[in-house]
Amino acid sequence: EILLTQSPATLSLSPGERATLSCRASQSVSSYLAWYQQKPGQAPRLLIYEASNRATGIPARFSGSGTGADFTLTISSLEPADFAVYYCQQRTNWHSVTFGQGTRLEIK
Amino acid sequence: QVQLVESGGGVVQPGRSLRLSCAASGFSFSSYAMHWVRQAPGKGLEWVAVISYDGTSQYYADSVKGRFTISRDNSKNTLYLQMNSLKAEDTAMYYCARDDSAYYFDYWGQGTLVTVSS
Numbered sequence: 516e517i518l519l520t521q522s523p524a525t526l527s528l529s530p531g532e533r534a535t536l537s538c539r540a541s542q543s544v545s546s547y548l549a550w551y552q553q554k555p556g557q558a559p560r561l562l563i564y565e566a567s568n569r570a571t572g573i574p575a576r577f578s579g580s581g582t583g584a585d586f587t588l589t590i591s592s593l594e595p596a597d598f599a600v601y602y603c604q605q606r607t608n609w610h611s612v613t614f615g616q617g618t619r620l621e622i623k
Numbered sequence: 624q625v626q627l628v629e630s631g632g633g634v635v636q637p638g639r640s641l642r643l644s645c646a647a648s649g650f651s652f653s654s655y656a657m658h659w660v661r662q663a664p665g666k667g668l669e670w671v672a673v674i675s676y677d678g679t680s681q682y683y684a685d686s687v688k689g690r691f692t693i694s695r696d697n698s699k700n701t702l703y704l705q706m707n708s709l710k711a712e713d714t715a716m717y718y719c720a721r722d723d724s725a726y727y728f729d730y731w732g733q734g735t736l737v738t739v740s741s
Contacts, residue, residue: 516685547726549727549728551668551728553668557733558718558731558732558733558734559668559718559728559731560731561723561727561728561729564723564725564727564729565725570729571729602667602668604668604727604728606725606726606727608726610682612658612670612673612726613670614667614668614669614670615667616667617667617668
């Protein structure tokens with residue numbers, strides 16, 4: 516099973532600052548990686564797929580990068596609505612779908 | 624618009640069974656693979672199972688293999704999860720999610736809570 520490790524576990528920043536979240540895979544997943552945002556009491560929302568493609572309706576301040584085993588989600592200028600938990604997810608095939616443990620982005 | 628509405632959760636004793644349903648609308652249900660993903664209280668996301676668009680293929684996480692069965696009725700636009708031999712560690716919010724045809728989850732329901740407790 517491919518493990519995904521996200522860092523940091525918690526990130527404390529202020530609105531307007533830049534956020535950089537990391538996701539590292541235990542082996543290469545090529546570009547088969549997605550990012551999700553989850554707010555309290557809500558279902559996750561797809562932000563980024565195939566490492567760098569924004570999902571429908573996702574603002575341009577969200578960007579993804581990386582390939583192989585190291586990936587980054589960047590939020591260029593934080594807005595109050597962006598404070599949430601973020602998960603990465605890999606899919607090499609239907610037999611192997613795993614999530615990272617999450618990064619909590621909190622207001623400083 | 625795409626809607627996924629789960630139901631069937633509740634409190635159940637260890638060893639008993641429960642069946643979850645997910646009613647889909649706003650898209651061509653029979654054209655998409657569907658997944659169940661769960662989240663234990665205060666924990667992260669765990670993929671549970673997937674079923675192909677036509678129901679001919681299913682895959683499961685090792686943690687539920689042999690106990691859970693995913694199925695679908697395309698005539699009713701409904702996804703199911705039959706959960707048998709439930710354990711305390713199966714306690715979680717269960718979400719159904721649509722596969723965007725590339726093994727990512729582009730739409731999610733709001734979830735149904737399953738609590739396994741004596």
